[in-house]
Amino acid sequence: MMKIDLVTQAAQRIASLKGHFVHHERFVPLAEGFSILAEKRLVDIQSGRTSEAQGLALSGHSGAGKSAAITHLLAMESQRLAEHGHGDTTIVSLRVPSPATLKFVGQMLLRALGYPIGADRHAWYIWDLVQHHLRERRVLFVHLDEAQDLASRGTKHELDSVTSMLKTLMTDPEWPVGIILSGTNELEDILNHDYQLARRMKTVRFESLSPAAYGDEILDLLDSYCERAGLEPEDDVLELSHGERVVHAAANQFGIAIVLILDAIEDAYLQGQKTLNRHNFIRSYYRRTSCDAEFNPFVVPDFMRIDARQVFSRENRT
Ligand SMILES: Nc1ncnc2c1ncn2[C@@H]1O[C@H](COP(=O)(O)OP(=O)(O)OP(=O)(O)O)[C@@H](O)[C@H]1O
Ligand SMILES: [Mg+2]
Incomplete structure (x- = not known):
């Protein structure tokens, strides 16, 4: 030959x-934590109730398999949702952009939702649109990969405004959205600096x-x-x-x-x-x-x- x-x-x-995805034992707590979140949200939607959405944070060193695990999880969940008559709901996944300013994160999220918009808009306008489209497209979860980058660029002020916007999305009285964050161990520091965000999250760490x-x-x-x-x-x-x-x-x-x-x-x-x-x-x-x-x-x-x-x-x- x-x-x-x-x-x-x-x-x-x-x-x-x-x-091929390897179902290592470390995947179990992540998958379980996630399906509980998803179930709670679906029960709320079916019963016409709204309560705050909860989120999930996955941390681990580079190469631990975080992105692969979440990608697999979200694909499985989308399929399960479709099979159970929730094909109209959506899960959105994106990488935190750099610089991770409030405006730029909002812009990227809008783009991921299928509504690209120019940079000449105010941050509040962009996030208004984000919330609108999250409702319209019945988005259950937004996943932000490389979430440690929320803190790496920009000022402390930008980090605070992005995390407070994430809290706003989770507590939206009309359409709360679950936030999934994955990132290296510095993600843990971000959560430790914002208890209001941390208390709304389940946490999983992929150990070395x-x-x-x-x-x-x-x-x-x-x-x-x-x-x-x-x-x-x-x-x-x-x-x-x-x-x-x-x-x-x-x-x-x-x-x-x-x-x-x-x-x-x-x-x-x-x-x-x-x-x-x-x-x-x-x-x-x-x-x-x-x-x-x-x-x-x-x-x-x-x-x-x-x-x-x-x-x-x-x-x-x-
Ligand atoms: N469960 C798995 N089954 C099969 N392959 C895997 C699995 N987990 C990870 N991999 C492989 O390992 C590589 C690295 O994993 P991944 O990109 O998920 O790491 P990461 O934790 O997101 O790292 P980083 O923090 O650098 O982004 C992937 O490209 C994939 O090929
Ligand atoms: Mg990754």
């Missing part, structure tokens, strides 16, 4: 593997994995990905220490561990292999980071000393 066929085929097979506690579990994950991928895992990737290496190389983040496994599988495809071995991990880690072998956690025995968030590490920098 020509090399180019191998590349195309690998890309197709990896794309299909990427489409420790190599000692999760090495085993990551091996199970690797095994199941190999099965899906149609590759036989060799003994060297089924050793407990290999599981620990994957966790460490992933900077202890669940999502990155999956990405590392998929990268290694891709390498095996590109080599035309029928099995997966440690060399696939070594090569794909190098491709990802351009780090010398001394800084490759799949090579060195004392891999715990390596800072897995560094790229381009060299023994002798010249």
Whole structure:
């Protein structure tokens, strides 16, 4: 087979593997917390009552799998809503824009609602429209990803006005909207500075994995990905220490561990292999980071000393 066929085929097979969502145990509290919120809101709508909507905040380090989890959750919920005769309701998801001023956040939200508007309007006008369209489109939830960015740019004053607007949306007497925030751990600081917002939120944190506690579990994950991928895992990737290496190389983040496994599988495809071995991990880690072998956690025995968030590490920098 020509090399180019191998590349195309690998890309197709990896794309299909990427489409698979892993239901890790950490997903359970998130999904449960969310379905309770959704149910309460639907009961209120059906009975013609309104009470304040509640929200959900998900925090975790970069690569923990927050965006992937919320995207999956919202897709499942949309489908469930449609199946239960609530196909007219909507869930809106967007990334917090930069700079996260009151006006710009409102503008982006309007755009996500399908009503782009020029920047020459006052913030109050934009948010008036936002509230109007949230009602019109029967929006149950608004999800803001990278919510820590609400605090990173702009002044404290802007942060206060955005959070108070979010509270306004949740407490709207006519059509309250649940707010879902996901972001890195600085999101926790935002909530800790605004108790009125925090008390209306359920919180979930995706903890980092420790190599000692999760090495085993990551091996199970690797095994199941190999099965899906149609590759036989060799003994060297089924050793407990290999599981620990994957966790460490992933900077202890669940999502990155999956990405590392998929990268290694891709390498095996590109080599035309029928099995997966440690060399696939070594090569794909190098491709990802351009780090010398001394800084490759799949090579060195004392891999715990390596800072897995560094790229381009060299023994002798010249
Ligand atoms: N449950 C999962 N099943 C399958 N793949 C996953 C899962 N969780 C994460 N991933 C993979 O890990 C990658 C990183 O996850 P994600 O983008 O969700 O991290 P994040 O926590 O949002 O990070 P950041 O804070 O940098 O945005 C995703 O692109 C996805 O491919
Ligand atoms: Mg993300």
